[in-house]
Amino acid sequence: MTDYDVLLVGGGHNGLVCAAYLARAGKKVLVLEANEPLGGAAASREFAPGYTVSSCAHWLTHLSPVVSKDLDLERHGLQLAARDLDSIGLAPDGQHVTVTGNTVQGAGLSPEDMQAYTEFHRKTIKFSKLLAKAFAVRPPKLVESNFTDRVNLLKLGLGMKMLGREDMSDLLRLALINMYDVMEENFDNETLKALLSFDGVLGAHMGPRSPNTVFGYLYRRVGDVHGYNGPAVVKGGMGALGTAVADAARAAGVEIRTGSPVEKINLQDSRAVGVTLVGGEVIAAPLVVSNADPVTTFEKLVGYRNIETGMVRRVSQIRMRSGVAKLHLALDGLPQFKGLDNTQLGQRLVIAPSMDYIERAFNSAKYGESSALPALDISIASVHDSSLAPAGKHVMSVIVQFAPYDLREGWESHKEQFTQRVIDTISAYAPGFSSQVVASELLTPVDLEREFHMKGGHWHHGEISLDQVMMMRPFPGATQYGTAVDGLYLCGAGSHPGGGVMGLAGRNAAQEIIKRGAQA
Amino acid sequence: MSNTHREQSDVMMLESPFHSRVKAANELNEWDCWAGYTTPTKYFDVELEYFAVRSTTGVFDLSPMNKYSITGPDAQAYLDRVMTRNISKINVDRVGYSVWCDDAGQVMDDGTIFRLAENEYRLCAYARAMDWLSWCAMGFDVNIEDVSDQVAALAVQGPTSCSCLKAMGLEGIENLKPFGIAHFDFDGEDLMVSRTGFTGDLGYELWITPHKAEAMWDALFSAGESYMIKPIGSLALELTRIETGFLQAGVDFVPAQDAVRLGRSRSPFELGLGWLVDMNKPVFNGKQALLREQREGSRYRFVILDVDGNKPAHNSFIYQGKGKVGTVTSAAWCPTAKSNVAFAQIEMPYGEVGDDLVAEIYYERELHWTRVMAPCKVIESAVFNPPRRRQTPAPAY
Numbered sequence: 001m002t003d004y005d006v007l008l009v010g011g012g013h014n015g016l017v018c019a020a021y022l023a024r025a026g027k028k029v030l031v032l033e034a035n036e037p038l039g040g041a042a043a044s045r046e047f048a049p050g051y052t053v054s055s056c057a058h059w060l061t062h063l064s065p066v067v068s069k070d071l072d073l074e075r076h077g078l079q080l081a082a083r084d085l086d087s088i089g090l091a092p093d094g095q096h097v098t099v100t101g102n103t104v105q106g107a108g109l110s111p112e113d114m115q116a117y118t119e120f121h122r123k124t125i126k127f128s129k130l131l132a133k134a135f136a137v138r139p140p141k142l143v144e145s146n147f148t149d150r151v152n153l154l155k156l157g158l159g160m161k162m163l164g165r166e167d168m169s170d171l172l173r174l175a176l177i178n179m180y181d182v183m184e185e186n187f188d189n190e191t192l193k194a195l196l197s198f199d200g201v202l203g204a205h206m207g208p209r210s211p212n213t214v215f216g217y218l219y220r221r222v223g224d225v226h227g228y229n230g231p232a233v234v235k236g237g238m239g240a241l242g243t244a245v246a247d248a249a250r251a252a253g254v255e256i257r258t259g260s261p262v263e264k265i266n267l268q269d270s271r272a273v274g275v276t277l278v279g280g281e282v283i284a285a286p287l288v289v290s291n292a293d294p295v296t297t298f299e300k301l302v303g304y305r306n307i308e309t310g311m312v313r314r315v316s317q318i319r320m321r322s323g324v325a326k327l328h329l330a331l332d333g334l335p336q337f338k339g340l341d342n343t344q345l346g347q348r349l350v351i352a353p354s355m356d357y358i359e360r361a362f363n364s365a366k367y368g369e370s371s372a373l374p375a376l377d378i379s380i381a382s383v384h385d386s387s388l389a390p391a392g393k394h395v396m397s398v399i400v401q402f403a404p405y406d407l408r409e410g411w412e413s414h415k416e417q418f419t420q421r422v423i424d425t426i427s428a429y430a431p432g433f434s435s436q437v438v439a440s441e442l443l444t445p446v447d448l449e450r451e452f453h454m455k456g457g458h459w460h461h462g463e464i465s466l467d468q469v470m471m472m473r474p475f476p477g478a479t480q481y482g483t484a485v486d487g488l489y490l491c492g493a494g495s496h497p498g499g500g501v502m503g504l505a506g507r508n509a510a511q512e513i514i515k516r517g518a519q520a
Numbered sequence: 521m522s523n524t525h526r527e528q529s530d531v532m533m534l535e536s537p538f539h540s541r542v543k544a545a546n547e548l549n550e551w552d553c554w555a556g557y558t559t560p561t562k563y564f565d566v567e568l569e570y571f572a573v574r575s576t577t578g579v580f581d582l583s584p585m586n587k588y589s590i591t592g593p594d595a596q597a598y599l600d601r602v603m604t605r606n607i608s609k610i611n612v613d614r615v616g617y618s619v620w621c622d623d624a625g626q627v628m629d630d631g632t633i634f635r636l637a638e639n640e641y642r643l644c645a646y647a648r649a650m651d652w653l654s655w656c657a658m659g660f661d662v663n664i665e666d667v668s669d670q671v672a673a674l675a676v677q678g679p680t681s682c683s684c685l686k687a688m689g690l691e692g693i694e695n696l697k698p699f700g701i702a703h704f705d706f707d708g709e710d711l712m713v714s715r716t717g718f719t720g721d722l723g724y725e726l727w728i729t730p731h732k733a734e735a736m737w738d739a740l741f742s743a744g745e746s747y748m749i750k751p752i753g754s755l756a757l758e759l760t761r762i763e764t765g766f767l768q769a770g771v772d773f774v775p776a777q778d779a780v781r782l783g784r785s786r787s788p789f790e791l792g793l794g795w796l797v798d799m800n801k802p803v804f805n806g807k808q809a810l811l812r813e814q815r816e817g818s819r820y821r822f823v824i825l826d827v828d829g830n831k832p833a834h835n836s837f838i839y840q841g842k843g844k845v846g847t848v849t850s851a852a853w854c855p856t857a858k859s860n861v862a863f864a865q866i867e868m869p870y871g872e873v874g875d876d877l878v879a880e881i882y883y884e885r886e887l888h889w890t891r892v893m894a895p896c897k898v899i900e901s902a903v904f905n906p907p908r909r910r911q912t913p914a915p916a917y
Contacts, residue, residue, distance in 0.1 A: 306803055312655070
């Protein structure tokens, strides 16, 4: 006998969302989280006395409104300090480009480019709406599909057809190619092209010329479909979202144990029967749901030797080496960027002045080096939320690309130099910036892996690319949250639809588990 | 890896370490290709070579066989995950036969596993397997090495084989049990002998370092002269293995990794090898799929047919009444058992032991083709299985 119906390994936001839905369906759920804070990559940390940042994801761009409403996250404390922010592509000459929803402005922009952007936005949102529909349900299986799968496939096909002949053929063409070509085809302004193409490679081990980057861009735009007309900032940092989801889960009846790392998932006759915690405590349950990424789940928790080789082969081949670092800076005042006034400092600032700049930054990562001139996504959340820094001070959070997971020289000896390089890069746009930095913290992919238990430090738990999405995510044979190990489910970003603080992987997994009922 | 015998040759085909001796003995100069090696189909006469195995001793060069060394603390656990059978039941100095499957429960190959020491195994396989064996090693502390070129091997098979080896100086060889392994000194090198073979007769396989191969051949043939020792080619071996009911990978089934068309591979159950599958093991490749097959039923059944008449049922369709229910994969007139044997894959649920079926046989005499519809019966086991194959001490003929 066992006290729980479901053990949830990992209290990341998807795990908590999954747990909450399961508890609402009457299951007795225990969440086991290795860290103290809950929410996984939706986390905040005080990296220097008085200075707090979102330690992994720093913009809220994707959170599913359905999840938010179902779990009543606002009642559980989720507040946005700002939303629908602009994305500003910084140009060295101060001729910045500002994207606000479906419009773009900037001194150097031609009317044609402005119009082209609005049209480009219309079309991409149309495509992303289609994706958003597919994201809200389990991915169909291609072989052995049942009625539900066929209906979902049919809907997807019908949705594509409904785009109209021109847009449909455009989607089929665009989805497979790269941002560089699409940008060249649509726009003249280099800063605009770079700003948009950076969205296509954000978080990925890809440059603008890599295939799949248009898909990456459409993936970002699903956030718009979810109601985010630009990035949002969570009050208290992203960790507050983690806390809200945890509170919602508790309110639904979920039991949560933090500081309880799982050592392994126990199997009996190839069926998951519970877990063993680090320290030896054994907890039994008929169902185990892993919020960990698929590689961590099968390599570390289940053990490759306990599953069949074909599956090991698939798991081990998932591409999930991150090229992204996070830099946190404590500032003794607001920085002064050339060509930006203070009201613009709370927007999303992007340093990626040209597509070639990003591509060159990526080239380094390909060869195990960090970028000489990294591309940056900057958030100064303290502009919107004074609780994050002491009065008059500010915190800056920077997504830095590219910083390869497997840096050839190793990260320990390189961290200081790389931190300085990022600060210098920003200084070129904000004179005197480096003297404002009073404390810093660099989280390399290796640190992110250790901190958040994400293999390869990959914030999506596996690259978002056409070979690893939908019915291929995380790998064929485990696409509908269930796995070849009976009683073991996946509910993290490694599963469909993927990462970003969205919550749909957790929700879809819960729905699948509930649907399978006793058969699960 | 030792490539000495390869370097001696500038021809396209590889040569076995015994090549100089094989070539000298090959009166008909008829060759085939086996795993990239030039290999004799027959030396002087297929029937006489066959009768050497059944009446005296036949020697077959099996050096081209793929051999993999599997060592390390996890060697047994590793093999237990790869193989369908329980590896822990194979003791040191014993040999086990097994098949291995992919995740779909389809047979990739069959082979013999030699346990050389506590954590040391050697796998002999029909197909190249390094790629798959390496994939299987993830998560195990195990070292896998292709030692195909490092071991020369001869099969010494037939009633007088034990006498031949004794005459060669292998003291006490008669006490070696079937599937046992013994070691002897040969000219300062280790000569490993296993009581194994592909003929279903009393017989042994000799394993030695390649640079002693020719010397061993000479010693064996000189010691065996009075026991009527003869070299045999692949065609005679083929007759013996059909007579004794052994499957041949690539002939009686398509290795799963080679099958291009959906549904052309076979599970162990469909090959009559269910006895090699140990469902009590917590995990092995193919287990999930094989459990499903046990629940849902197999598609095919492997049968041995006793066919009327003396025309081998090569490539025949098999009928039950008017319906076509299967095809023949191997067929031969078996001289010692004096029966016309065929292996066939029959669609379920047909082909139970005792069932009467019909083989559609085509044969040609001087450009004249004849078709016979030969009645045949599904028999329970192979037609040749002499007591001497199992007796220990081995009988001295």
